[in-house]
Amino acid sequence: MGTNSKAMDYSIIPSCVYTPLEYGFCGLTEEDAEKKYGKENVTVYHSGFKPLEWNFLQSREAGACYTKLVMEKTTEKIVGYHYLGPNAGEVAQGYATALKMGVTKEQWDDTVKIHPTCSEEMLGIHATKGGGENAVKTGCCG
Secondary structure: OOOOOOOOOOOOOEEEOOOOOOOEEOOOOOOHHHHHHHHHHHEEEEEEEOOOOHHOOOOOOOEEEEEEEEEEEOOOOEEEEEEEEOHHHHHHHHHHHHHOOOOOOHHHHOOOOOOOHHHHHHOOOOOOOOOOOOEEEOOOOO
Protein backbone atom coordinates (compact mmCIF):
# COMPACT_ATOMS: atom_id res chain seq x y z
CA MET A 1 0.00 0.00 0.00
CA GLY A 2 1.20 3.46 -0.96
CA THR A 3 0.96 6.68 0.94
CA ASN A 4 -1.05 8.77 -1.50
CA SER A 5 -2.20 12.02 0.05
CA LYS A 6 -4.30 13.09 -2.95
CA ALA A 7 -7.97 13.50 -2.05
CA MET A 8 -10.39 11.11 -3.73
CA ASP A 9 -12.80 12.67 -6.26
CA TYR A 10 -16.12 10.95 -5.60
CA SER A 11 -18.01 12.88 -8.29
CA ILE A 12 -16.84 10.68 -11.16
CA ILE A 13 -16.93 7.01 -10.24
CA PRO A 14 -18.02 4.51 -12.90
CA SER A 15 -20.58 2.03 -11.62
CA CYS A 16 -22.57 -0.89 -12.94
CA VAL A 17 -25.70 -2.74 -11.90
CA TYR A 18 -25.44 -6.38 -12.98
CA THR A 19 -29.04 -7.17 -13.87
CA PRO A 20 -30.04 -9.31 -16.89
CA LEU A 21 -29.74 -6.13 -18.97
CA GLU A 22 -26.79 -4.35 -17.34
CA TYR A 23 -26.78 -0.65 -16.47
CA GLY A 24 -23.48 1.28 -16.43
CA PHE A 25 -23.10 4.93 -15.56
CA CYS A 26 -20.71 7.64 -14.48
CA GLY A 27 -21.10 11.27 -13.45
CA LEU A 28 -24.36 13.14 -13.06
CA THR A 29 -27.86 11.98 -13.81
CA GLU A 30 -30.00 14.19 -16.01
CA GLU A 31 -31.95 15.36 -12.95
CA ASP A 32 -28.84 16.14 -10.90
CA ALA A 33 -27.30 18.07 -13.81
CA GLU A 34 -30.46 20.16 -14.13
CA LYS A 35 -30.35 20.92 -10.38
CA LYS A 36 -26.68 21.86 -10.56
CA TYR A 37 -26.61 23.87 -13.83
CA GLY A 38 -30.28 24.71 -14.44
CA LYS A 39 -32.54 22.87 -16.89
CA GLU A 40 -31.87 25.44 -19.63
CA ASN A 41 -28.12 24.77 -19.37
CA VAL A 42 -28.29 21.00 -19.89
CA THR A 43 -28.56 19.09 -23.17
CA VAL A 44 -29.31 15.37 -23.10
CA TYR A 45 -28.36 13.21 -26.07
CA HIS A 46 -29.84 9.73 -26.23
CA SER A 47 -30.17 6.69 -28.44
CA GLY A 48 -31.94 3.36 -28.37
CA PHE A 49 -30.20 0.52 -30.16
CA LYS A 50 -30.07 -3.21 -30.70
CA PRO A 51 -26.60 -4.78 -30.35
CA LEU A 52 -25.28 -6.45 -33.48
CA GLU A 53 -25.03 -9.82 -31.75
CA TRP A 54 -28.78 -9.68 -31.04
CA ASN A 55 -29.75 -9.40 -34.72
CA PHE A 56 -30.58 -13.10 -34.84
CA LEU A 57 -32.80 -12.98 -31.76
CA GLN A 58 -36.43 -12.41 -32.66
CA SER A 59 -37.21 -11.78 -28.97
CA ARG A 60 -35.15 -8.57 -28.93
CA GLU A 61 -36.40 -5.47 -30.72
CA ALA A 62 -34.66 -2.33 -31.99
CA GLY A 63 -34.26 0.09 -29.10
CA ALA A 64 -34.04 -2.66 -26.46
CA CYS A 65 -30.82 -1.04 -25.21
CA TYR A 66 -30.32 2.63 -24.41
CA THR A 67 -27.54 5.16 -24.01
CA LYS A 68 -27.61 8.74 -22.79
CA LEU A 69 -25.07 11.58 -22.51
CA VAL A 70 -25.66 14.54 -20.21
CA MET A 71 -23.90 17.72 -21.38
CA GLU A 72 -23.50 21.10 -19.69
CA LYS A 73 -24.25 23.62 -22.48
CA THR A 74 -21.90 26.54 -21.76
CA THR A 75 -18.72 24.43 -21.80
CA GLU A 76 -20.16 21.55 -23.87
CA LYS A 77 -18.57 19.28 -21.27
CA ILE A 78 -20.03 15.80 -20.82
CA VAL A 79 -20.99 15.61 -17.13
CA GLY A 80 -22.66 12.20 -17.12
CA TYR A 81 -23.33 9.13 -19.20
CA HIS A 82 -25.67 6.19 -18.86
CA TYR A 83 -25.69 2.91 -20.76
CA LEU A 84 -28.22 0.09 -20.59
CA GLY A 85 -27.05 -2.96 -22.50
CA PRO A 86 -24.60 -5.86 -22.67
CA ASN A 87 -21.20 -5.51 -20.99
CA ALA A 88 -22.18 -2.26 -19.26
CA GLY A 89 -19.34 -2.51 -16.75
CA GLU A 90 -16.77 -2.65 -19.52
CA VAL A 91 -18.40 0.26 -21.34
CA ALA A 92 -18.67 2.40 -18.19
CA GLN A 93 -15.07 1.77 -17.19
CA GLY A 94 -13.79 2.66 -20.64
CA TYR A 95 -15.37 6.10 -20.74
CA ALA A 96 -14.74 7.10 -17.11
CA THR A 97 -11.27 8.49 -17.91
CA ALA A 98 -12.68 10.72 -20.65
CA LEU A 99 -15.25 12.11 -18.22
CA LYS A 100 -12.60 12.66 -15.55
CA MET A 101 -10.44 14.53 -18.08
CA GLY A 102 -13.31 16.92 -18.91
CA VAL A 103 -14.20 15.64 -22.38
CA THR A 104 -16.41 17.87 -24.52
CA LYS A 105 -19.16 16.68 -26.86
CA GLU A 106 -17.01 17.57 -29.88
CA GLN A 107 -14.08 15.52 -28.54
CA TRP A 108 -16.46 12.67 -27.68
CA ASP A 109 -17.83 12.67 -31.25
CA ASP A 110 -14.33 12.87 -32.75
CA THR A 111 -13.33 9.61 -31.07
CA VAL A 112 -12.88 6.75 -33.53
CA LYS A 113 -15.39 3.95 -32.94
CA ILE A 114 -14.44 0.30 -32.81
CA HIS A 115 -16.96 -1.53 -34.99
CA PRO A 116 -18.80 -3.72 -34.30
CA THR A 117 -19.06 -3.16 -30.55
CA CYS A 118 -21.78 -2.15 -28.13
CA SER A 119 -19.46 0.55 -26.81
CA GLU A 120 -19.54 2.39 -30.15
CA GLU A 121 -23.17 3.26 -29.42
CA MET A 122 -21.89 5.79 -26.86
CA LEU A 123 -20.11 7.78 -29.58
CA GLY A 124 -21.74 10.05 -32.13
CA ILE A 125 -25.14 10.32 -30.43
CA HIS A 126 -27.02 13.20 -32.06
CA ALA A 127 -30.67 12.90 -31.04
CA THR A 128 -31.56 15.22 -28.16
CA LYS A 129 -34.34 14.64 -25.67
CA GLY A 130 -37.21 16.88 -26.63
CA GLY A 131 -35.65 17.56 -30.03
CA GLY A 132 -38.11 15.51 -32.05
CA GLU A 133 -35.52 13.25 -33.71
CA ASN A 134 -36.07 9.50 -33.73
CA ALA A 135 -33.57 8.23 -31.16
CA VAL A 136 -33.93 4.53 -32.02
CA LYS A 137 -31.26 3.23 -34.36
CA THR A 138 -32.21 0.54 -36.84
CA GLY A 139 -29.55 -1.65 -38.39
CA CYS A 140 -25.98 -1.91 -37.22
CA CYS A 141 -24.84 1.39 -38.65
CA GLY A 142 -28.03 3.41 -38.61
